[in-house]
Amino acid sequence: MANIHFPFLSLLLIQCFIIAFSTTATDQSALLQFKAQIEDPRNALGNEWTSTWMSVCNWTGVSCGHHHRRITALDLSNMGIKGTIGPQLGNLSFLVSLNLSGNNFHGELPRELASLRRLKLVDLSNNALSGEIPAWFGNLTALQQLYLGGNRFQGEIPWEIGKLAALEKFGVQNMSLVGQLPSSIFNISSLKEIRVYNNSISGTIPSDMCDHLHHLQVFEISTNKFFGHIPSNIGECKNLQTLSLSLNQLNGFIPSSIGNLTNLEVLYLDGNSLHGKLHSALTFFF
Incomplete structure (x- = not known):
């Protein structure tokens, strides 16, 4: 009986190996194509990013899952990289965390990133990215942290951001955004964090x-x-640690409920x- 099953088990193991190798090769190919579109003046990525013999899981800035050995995190933050974000990153189908912050990426975001449905963190802040904030961010429903501030994005914040039911931290500060903060976000x-300062966003709270x-x-x-009044019940946001409303067009009375924070x-x-x-215990400027 054992001899009957042995060939079948061997074939199954070989097929699993082939599948694992091909999927890892897909990730490696995506990064090599991505690398071809950027400049790395500091050689921060090291020589391994030009190697096809070293496991992609050992490349600088790359983390892989323990079992499937697929890329789950790409952290190339603050490396002085220049160029565009290529559509090839959309092939990293197991990616959970993408951090390209603090570089010199420019141009618009490729729509292919919308297929990365496992993403929980996207940090593209402090680059030179342009165009409008893509509405397809609303399809990344696992997102918990989204940082886009310090770029050259223009236009309005898409209402689709309000579809991100798991979102905890949202930052689009220091840009040229207009329109209103979508009510769906509230x-x-x-x-836990909303940072939209230094834009031209209007509307009421x-x-x-x-x-x-x-x-x-x-x-x-x-x-x-922003114009209008500060909500009278602002003191019901019991966990507020930072409340920054300065340099807007707000009017009316300062709610006494702020003293409850x-x-x-x-x-x-x-x-x-x-x-x-x-409340006398608060230090403030107005």
Whole structure:
């Protein structure tokens, strides 16, 4: 009986090896094509990024899963890399974390990245990326952290961002964004950080913001064009540690409920048309 099953098991093992090798080769090919479109003046990627004999899992900035040996994380942050983000990265189908921040990538984001449905972290901040923020980010429903700030993105924040039900940290600061902050974003109950400062975003702060954002710790919207009143129930965002509303067009009274924010460490209200008093224990500017 054992002799009958042995050839079958051997064939199965060989097939598994071939599948594993071919899928790993797909990841390696994607990175080699990506490398061909960029400049690496510091040689930060090292010689292994030109090698086909070394396992891709041992390349600088690459992490792989323990079992399937597919690329799960790509961290090339702060390496001085120049060039465009090629569509080949869309073939890294097991990618969970993509960090290309602090480089000199330029151009628009390739739509092929929309196929990376396992992504939980995307950090493309502090580059020179341009165009509009793609609506297809809304399809990456596993995303927990999305950092796009410090680029040259223009236009409006797509409403599709509000589809990211697992999103915890969202940063699009220091750019030239216009329009309103999509109301759908204020319904993402998992959000802990919203950073949209230094843009030209307008609109009002929803009066029911704290009804949904129970975990919000950072709300930074300074240096924009927000108008209207600060929600009277802002004190119900109990976990707020940073509240930065300065240099907008807000008016009316400073809500007394701000005094209920016992975890608050940073408060900026200056550069608006606000009046009233705050809890004496708070340090503030307005």
